[in-house]
Amino acid sequence: MSRRVRCRKNSLAPARVALAAACLVALGCGSDGGAGPAGGVTFLQIEREAYLLVGVGEGTALRVTAFDAAGEVVNEADLTWTVDDPSIARVEASGVRVTGLAEGATRIRVSSGSANASASVEVYVDPNTGPFEPGIVYYGRRDYAEYEPGDLPLILSAPHGGYLLPDEVPERTFGVTAQDRRTQELTRELADAIEVRTGRRPYVIISRLHRRKLDPNREIVEAAQGDPFAEQAWREFQGFIDEASAAVEAEFEKGLYIDMHGHGHPIDRVELGYRLTSSDLEVPDAFLDQGGRVEKSSVRQLAADVNVSFAELIRGPSSLGGLLEARGYRSVPSPSDPDPGGNPYFTGGYNTERHGSRAGGGVSGVQFEHQFDGLRETPETRAAYVAELVEVLEAFLLTHYGYDWTAGG
Ligand SMILES: [Zn+2]
Known part of the structure; x- marks a missing residue:
């Protein structure tokens, strides 16, 4: 022509x-x-x-x-x-x-x-048109994004633990490109440990691309930097979490979303991100639910449902940080570390914002940032941590969701 x-x-x-x-x-x-x-x-x-x-x-x-x-x-x-x-x-x-x-x-x-x-x-042609069934693993184009539907009101995602470095996707030229080492393994092993405990599995979404190629915890411009293959992988990763959230809401009405990360900050402690900044957290418990903090948090809907104060939910003994701390894993926020104390702290990123309940919906979100030493480094440290984290999640779901995952069915 x-x-x-x-x-x-x-x-x-x-x-x-x-x-x-x-x-x-x-x-x-x-x-x-x-x-x-x-x-x-x-x-x-x-x-x-x-x-x-x-x-x-x-x-x-x-x-x-x-x-x-x-x-x-x-x-x-x-x-x-x-x-x-x-x-x-x-x-x-x-x-x-x-x-x-x-x-x-x-x-x-x-x-x-x-x-x-x-x-x-x-x-x-996207083959993943649904319906999605537990027990089947679904892959996006060239296996860059992976989705395993579950049958618990729990969604895990690992955006920064990928290894794939395909030639067709150019290296990203701005933003963070460092991998969160072993977080893909940690996420898979957590899902496996939950299954051992409950006989059922959480929803799991993995980005298998290295962060040098895609950062699916950013909006698409920084995430994929204009590359059509990376953009497709981003849409698939995000779409899989959307799909998981819709499935959890349909089955359980409400659920918990955890975005799994690894940090390199000086203090070895698990940083729990609720989309609250360090200064948001630097107030006494009695004021934590004021100043719009609940409304901007990624657990907004959960906070409206529970019988405890907002401070108890995110840093009391029954909070994720409190439950981790009780098992020997220092965390922030928690009863002992109610705020970051002026030290570096991740507040929760794009995924926690998008897939948490700030804008509504029954799924509330938390970003888990794990130090390397003692948590991620070897199969043994991961297994020890995961065994405790299973108990933490079990207690948290029971206390704040009224959901007993040991009950079956
Ligand atoms: Zn990360």
């Missing part, structure tokens, strides 16, 4: 206007909108090397820039598009859009005279 693309800002005829609009997208016309330099096209650049279309019929804009021998943008060019396998994807005659026709992969090619460029196109 071939089409003459022109920029004619002053043209008033409808057909010409449409062409001008297409040109702006396709060629990045100069601000004068007039005819380009007389030089011919010697180099073509497609904006992306790879396009991912999720679902047959989905399409995305194509942007191509043409350059002359002097490296100047050419505002006017004859572009010819071809598709290696036209059964997989179609490029519109104007060259401004590619649309998926069938699942598979192909290349699209554009040429102008002797200049040419190409890009890969993958049409991916």
Whole structure:
């Protein structure tokens, strides 16, 4: 297919206007909108090397820039598009859009005279349309995101414990890229220990991509940094947690979401993030439920349901921190460490905000940040910690949810 693309800002005829609009997208016309330099096209650049279309019929804009021998943008060019396998994807005659026709992969090619460029196109059909059943593990595209539905009102996610470093996903260039070592293992082992205890399993969502490739505990821009494959993995990871939350609400009305992390802060203690800052926590118990703290916390709904004070819920003896502390695992907030005391502290990130109950819903969320030493480092330390954490969660669910997971059914 071939089409003459022109920029004619002053043209008033409808057909010409449409062409001008297409040109702006396709060629990045100069601000004068007039005819380009007389030089011919010697180099073509497609904006992306790879396009991912999720679902047959989905399409995305194509942007191509043409350059002359002097490296100047050419505002006017004859572009010819071809598709290696036209059964997989179609490029519109104007060259401004590619649309998926069938699942598979192909290349699209554009040429102008002797200049040419190409890009890969993958049409991916998401197989995970539900219903999702316990006992089956579901994977997103190329296994970057993993979801195991459970049958307890408990959801675990591990966003920073992945190992995969596929070439197709570029390295992230801003934000934190360090892996939370062994948190994927810790999360899986916790789920296994809960099953040993109860005969049932929590919902588990794992990001298997290394954090250098994706940070699914950030909004999508920082998380995936514009890469379509990373963006897809982000949507899958987040969508799996959304799915788990909906399932828990449908089955149990309310539940607990835990986002599992590892920190490298100077003090070895478990940092529990409820979306409350250090200064939020630096008030006496009697004032903790004031100043909008309950309303902005990730356990807002749970706080409304329980019979204890907000201070008791998040740092009293029956809180997660209190229960951990009683078993020898120093934590903050807790009865002994009611606030971070001016030391570094993670308040809970994107996932805790999004999947907790601040904005409503029956699932309340907490971010667990674990130090490495004594908790994550070896199978033995993890097993010892997990054995205690199972008891902590059991007590917390019983006290604050009225849910006895040892009762069965
Ligand atoms: Zn983390």
